[in-house]
Amino acid sequence: xxxxxxxxxxxxxxxxxxxxxxxxxxxxxxxxxxxxxxxxxxxxxxxxxxxxxxxxxxxxxxxxxxxxxxxxxxxxxxxxxxxxxxxxxxxxxxxxxxxxxxxxxxxxxxxxxxxxxxxxxx
Numbered sequence: 001x002x003x004x005x006x007x008x009x010x011x012x013x014x015x016x017x018x019x020x021x022x023x024x025x026x027x028x029x030x031x032x033x034x035x036x037x038x039x040x041x042x043x044x045x046x047x048x049x050x051x052x053x054x055x056x057x058x059x060x061x062x063x064x065x066x067x068x069x070x071x072x073x074x075x076x077x078x079x080x081x082x083x084x085x086x087x088x089x090x091x092x093x094x095x096x097x098x099x100x101x102x103x104x105x106x107x108x109x110x111x112x113x114x115x116x117x118x119x120x121x122x
Contacts, residue, residue, distance in 0.1 A: 001042060009044055013052035021061050021072055022083040032062055032070040 001016060003009050020026045032038075035053065039046040053070060056062040060078055064070045073079060098108050 010048045010051040010055075013038075013042065013044070013049060014055045017052060017056055018059075018061065018082065019086065021056075021079060022086040026072045028072055028076060028079055029074045030072050031068075032072060034069065 001012075003012055017026070026032060032053070033041070035046045035049045038049045038053075042049070053062065057064060057070075059082075060073060060075070061082060062070050062072055095108075103111070
């Protein structure tokens with residue numbers, strides 16, 4: 001993962017880990033890799049990873065079991081709500097960018113429809 005110098009690394013890790021949960025790469029109930037393993041994978045300080053994981057705990061997306069490690073929540077509704085918020089954020093960013101190009105809603109919907117099906121074929 002390439003980090004953006006304009007944002008703290010721990011926030012970028014929060015975004016990446018959150019996306020993994022939303023996308024099902026870290027399914028509900030799955031064990032999260034250890035802080036050390038994640039720090040090694042991303043080439044960052046373990047304290048940075050710990051800070052990111054604490055944020056996921058605060059959001060209720062993960063929970064730490066004292067002797068067993070950290071797990072993704074099994075609360076399917078919480079994961080679905082998170083997934084929906086992630087998707088809404090992406091759509092909001094897309095709308096902002098498309099409007100900046102001067103496209104209207106009808107043009108955007110037509111483009112999205114065409115590209116959606118083109119991507120399914122490839």
